[in-house]
Amino acid sequence: MSVLVVILGFLVGTALVAAVGRDPANMYRAIIQVVSGFDLTRGTWNARYIGEWLVASTPLVLCGLSMAFAARAGLFNIGAEGQYIVGLTVAQFVAFYGPPVPILHWVLAVLLGMLAAAAWGGLVGFLKARYAVSEVVATIMMNYIALYLSRYLTMLIPGTNTYKTPSFPATVRLGNAWLEGLTNRSRLNTGFYLMLASVLFFWFLMEKTRTGFALRATGFNKDAARCSGIDVTRSTVLSMAISGAFAGLAGCAVCLGSFGYGRVLAGLDNYGFNGIAVALVGNSSAPGTFLAGLLFGMLQSAQPLMQSRQIPKEVTYIISGLVVVFISLRSGFGLILEARAKQLARKGKPRDE
């Protein structure tokens, strides 16, 4: 069903491009170039495009996992954006103040970044479980607190101007010579492996462990879960914390993988909000979120290519937005059909339709 929604989104996007007098085929040429590396107009092949596609997809998959993990436990985590920023900010600090030892340095940066983001998310889970504070409102507040806190703290790093820090030491970079070589010097880095590991971890924890079962049970019916001896408070805090860790890892991957320096964020990077779309399309499952992340990463990395072919790159944002709107409409139609079926069943005169 998600496939249908995505196709519908693309159809409207295509119609829009055609309606403003541009050639929609150029949009698809850009997309094909991103996915396969082939430039159909010039007939050349460059593997770097594929690498950049996977680079763009990495934070989207991770933020999608963040949203999906919370969703499975019945929580709406709009806060991936803030958790991403917290992970990114802590990683930046470890980059400058951590021990410049190969491997240990970036491992430490990633671990601490994830830990801080987990705490940031877990706090919202705690407020939700203990004080019944809506996680939607709380995470929106936490997003902007994270943004401005990150700006303030990053500017404390010596040598930082109003938009960037000095360059990171090489020991903290996630660069991976083998992946770079494979993709003609793209920015593809170890963060990609960390993302793949996260997808597996998500699947295993959610589907194969007792903890995952407790989380899903909490998501299905909180009261039933409580009655069957599941600690709902623990489930809520844990799901928000793990959700935060995924988003934090996305922040680390972007900051240590794609950028060679720390950034004083001027606004939200929007990976977190796009992660919501990713998780919705992926139906909050690990493999679905992975594929949806690749899809949205494809749209994102096709933007410059579209722009150079006179296609307004914003059509990609429109497609992602439409997909979310369509999904909300679809779930609405589903609910109505369900309710109607129930009503008919109650009346005791089933009708074939």
Next chain:
Amino acid sequence: MSSALNLLPSILMMVSPILIAALGGMISERSGVVNIALEGLMGFGAFAAAAANVLLEERLPGASIWIALALATALGALVSLIHAFASISLSADQVVSGTGINLLANGVTIFLCQVIFKQERTRSFRQGMRAGPGGIYPTAWIALALLVAVWYLLYKRPAGLRLRACGENPQAAASAGIDVRRMRYWAVLASGAFAGLAGGCLVLTQTIEYKENMINGAGFIALAAVAFGRWIPKGVAGASCLFGAAVAFAIYVVNIEALRALPPEFFSILPYAITLVTLVAFSGKDYAPRAAGQSYEKGAS
């Protein structure tokens, strides 16, 4: 102190759009529909206002501002129909459709900029809204008028009572003969119109063009003001003034000697931190409309 007083027009300039959007959010939530799309709807409004003003200011000097605001209001209401249809007619998750609008806002508005103006922003307009006596923009008076109107409508008219009933207990409201869905449609449309107008006010007083990320959280601040203001006009007005002042301080803090020691980020964080702390402190007390966020099914028990 005098420098803080000099800031008053700037503060009112920041407060007005936040207050207008927050009033819209309050109407919607009091009817039972959470509208987290305020941010995106403000973006649509700001784009409509900026584009209309750029295109009309030479032909209709003076009037273009008001046409721009009217168009902003209309576009906000139009886009909010998506949210209303999904969350009321289809009983879909209110947060998902709101998120969809927020995601759409940047895409659609900048896409249209590229089509109309061949660049990633609107062309800058020569003349925004002119400030009135005391350097105070008319948006402040618009906001004040709307505040009084909303209070009167919600608390002094039968329609307001019905609207609030839909947000507290839709089943009871329905049994008293109120068409809950229609009421909620009106409320969401009003919130869209208010948010669109707020976006228009913001762009015509605070900048000279519409560009990506221009709203930059003002809609979410308005959402915070609704919660911090405990869903009543008086409270929402107070919260909006406080948060608007914080936004103004974040920009002008370097000019105020007494506050220069504080980083501007301190004031930027203030609205969000205050709201979060208040939500925790007020937890367990029933300030929020009881049925906000829940869809209403006809005939469901």
